[in-house]
Amino acid sequence: MEKQPRLLCSELCVQRRPYEVTLNCAILAWKDVQIGQKHTGRAIYGTVKAGSHCVHVCEIIAVQEMEDDSPSKDTGKWQKVPQSPVDCQHTFTVFYIERRTRQHCWRCSNVTFHCPEQSLCLLWVQTIREQLGLLTNRPKRLLVYINPYGGKQRGKQIYDHKVAPIFSQATISTDVIVTERANHARDHLKTEADLKKYDGVVCVGGDGMFSEIMHGLVSRMQQDAGVDESSMEETLVPCGLRIGIIPAGSTDCVCYATVGSNDPVTSALHIVVGDSQPMDICSVHNEDSFLRYSVSLLGYGFYGDVLADSERKRWMGPARYDISGVKTFLSHRYYEGTVSFLPAEGSLGTPRDKMQCLSGCSICRQTSSDRPVSKDEDSVSDAESRDTWTVIRGKFLAINAASMSCACPRSPKGLSPSAHLADGTTDLILVRKCSRIDFLRHLLRHTNKDDQFDHSFVEVYRVKQFRFTPRHQECDSEVDLRENGAGGKRFLSQICREHRACGCMPSQSNWNCDGEILPHTAIQVRVHCQLITLFARGIEEQPVFEDPYTHCAI
Numbered sequence: 001m002e003k004q005p006r007l008l009c010s011e012l013c014v015q016r017r018p019y020e021v022t023l024n025c026a027i028l029a030w031k032d033v034q035i036g037q038k039h040t041g042r043a044i045y046g047t048v049k050a051g052s053h054c055v056h057v058c059e060i061i062a063v064q065e066m067e068d069d070s071p072s073k074d075t076g077k078w079q080k081v082p083q084s085p086v087d088c089q090h091t092f093t094v095f096y097i098e099r100r101t102r103q104h105c106w107r108c109s110n111v112t113f114h115c116p117e118q119s120l121c122l123l124w125v126q127t128i129r130e131q132l133g134l135l136t137n138r139p140k141r142l143l144v145y146i147n148p149y150g151g152k153q154r155g156k157q158i159y160d161h162k163v164a165p166i167f168s169q170a171t172i173s174t175d176v177i178v179t180e181r182a183n184h185a186r187d188h189l190k191t192e193a194d195l196k197k198y199d200g201v202v203c204v205g206g207d208g209m210f211s212e213i214m215h216g217l218v219s220r221m222q223q224d225a226g227v228d229e230s231s232m233e234e235t236l237v238p239c240g241l242r243i244g245i246i247p248a249g250s251t252d253c254v255c256y257a258t259v260g261s262n263d264p265v266t267s268a269l270h271i272v273v274g275d276s277q278p279m280d281i282c283s284v285h286n287e288d289s290f291l292r293y294s295v296s297l298l299g300y301g302f303y304g305d306v307l308a309d310s311e312r313k314r315w316m317g318p319a320r321y322d323i324s325g326v327k328t329f330l331s332h333r334y335y336e337g338t339v340s341f342l343p344a345e346g347s348l349g350t351p352r353d354k355m356q357c358l359s360g361c362s363i364c365r366q367t368s369s370d371r372p373v374s375k376d377e378d379s380v381s382d383a384e385s386r387d388t389w390t391v392i393r394g395k396f397l398a399i400n401a402a403s404m405s406c407a408c409p410r411s412p413k414g415l416s417p418s419a420h421l422a423d424g425t426t427d428l429i430l431v432r433k434c435s436r437i438d439f440l441r442h443l444l445r446h447t448n449k450d451d452q453f454d455h456s457f458v459e460v461y462r463v464k465q466f467r468f469t470p471r472h473q474e475c476d477s478e479v480d481l482r483e484n485g486a487g488g489k490r491f492l493s494q495i496c497r498e499h500r501a502c503g504c505m506p507s508q509s510n511w512n513c514d515g516e517i518l519p520h521t522a523i524q525v526r527v528h529c530q531l532i533t534l535f536a537r538g539i540e541e542q543p544v545f546e547d548p549y550t551h552c553a554i
């Protein structure tokens with residue numbers, strides 16, 4: 001790391017021990033001057049050598065001058081007077097992010113420095129504040145929507161007790177709206193909200209609430225830019241405002257995939273430091289009508305049936321997903337249809353390359369630098385003329401499109417462990433008709449480390465667009481193609497498609513679109529690369545212990 005010039009260096013006291021405290025534009029470090037160089041290698045970004053501490057300036061939340069709590073003040077009680085090498089009357093406290101040993105969880109920690117003179121104390125406070133002021137990615141004003149009924153109905157409590165105090169410490173001002181009905185946040189964002197006033201929108205709730213806010217914001221951006229969402233050909237305008245997710249739902253899959261945990265304090269701290277994680281969005285159309293956007297899972301067959309069945313069992317609470325899962329598995333229904341897709345080509349990864357999308361992912365970064373700047377360059381018709389569509393017809397137990405890994409505590413690797421958040425693609429997983437026991441083997445692999453795609457009946461493709469037509473909606477030419485040469489069968493099929501009552505009609509499933517049922521089964525899906533940005537940084541790799549005094553070069 002390049003050596004940065006020191007801005008300040010003083011001997012200050014921490015818990016009445018003398019420390020050499022240094023600041024440059026990247027690092028604040030403090031080293032116990034009395035302790036030797038013995039390594040402890042314990043904390044992360046905290047103590048590395050005994051008595052040596054280091055914090056990145058970009059992970060400082062705030063600095064505050066404090067009332068001196070020196071025990072030398074007369075409290076009326078007997079107390080031992082510690083020996084301090086300097087008379088430290090003036091104090092300031094630095095609040096910073098500390099990584100916890102629990103996976104990807106952050107906490108707000110603090111250290112109080114005692115200074116011998118007030119002028120020195122003020123100089124430190126002012127210089128640190130100046131450095132924080134240079135971090136232009138931090139939000140100053142946020143619009144917050146709270147779903148009081150999401151998850152265990154603790155959204156309001158979580159925000160008031162865990163998140164609001166952090167925002168206020170970081171001097172972020174907020175306008176808070178507690179929703180009164182489903183789609184309140186979406187409609188407010190779409191029509192009323194004065195978005196120019198804000199640096200970001202915060203969603204307190206689960207995946208359903210996030211989806212509402214994403215829909216509201218994306219639609220508003222298109223309206224303002226005069227883009228017609230109902231046309232699949234249109235290139236959508238990216239959202240200028242970042243979205244923060246404070247997890248307060250039942251599954252919190254989007255938060256888990258972009259932060260690595262579903263901890264509200266960690267999410268609040270990612271918002272405060274102004275992290276940015278771009279994310280792709282799939283638009284879903286039925287012919288010329290726009291249906292919905294999806295960021296995580298589009299599932300037909302198994303996941304569609306589980307959702308449809310669980311919706312009828314809402315009264316059971318979260319247990320309904322397990323019960324519907326078992327019921328759907330036992331019913332072992334398969335569905336016929338045609339899947340066509342435009343494969344993603346070039347240097348992007350593949351769904352089976354085991355390259356997990358982590359913080360600073362090189363594949364997503366490369367995609368972002370390769371993205372066309374002009375609207376015309378990326379039109380659907382252009383893409384279609386360059387690329388060729390692959391067509392697959394068959395009987396499927398499940399058709400899933402995972403635009404992110406969809407990892408969650410139940411499925412730590414997710415449906416597609418190598419799916420990327422922002423590479424402009426979705427992983428299309430086709431599970432063909434197979435025996436119950438084989439399907440069970442495939443499903444169980446979502447919960448362990450084995451490759452869930454390593455089955456003869458599973459195919460996975462990384463795609464930019466896809467379409468699905470259920471068999472009964474296929475036009476005659478498609479059916480003719482499939483049944484080429486089988487004259488009798490074709491005739492029978494024609495009759496069956498026209499006579500639902502005869503019972504040979506292939507049954508239909510529903511599309512599960514990020515937890516919502518779509519009203520149509522024939523759909524066209526297009527991935528819009530990096531359409532939104534979250535206050536997140538992706539999942540960080542486990543930190544390496546490093547010596548701040550050698551590598552941070554302070």
Ligand SMILES: Nc1ncnc2c1ncn2[C@@H]1O[C@H](COP(=O)(O)OP(=O)(O)OP(=O)(O)O)[C@@H](O)[C@H]1O
Pocket residue numbers: 146147148149150151152178179180181182183184204205206207208209210212248249250251252253515
């Ligand atoms: N005030 C409200 N009253 C009723 N429903 C609401 C209200 N505000 C939001 N909603 C709706 O509640 C639904 C579920 O909310 P949310 O996603 O927060 O929780 P969840 O379903 O428990 O969690 P998850 O989606 O992570 O499983 C959302 O689709 C949202 O549209």
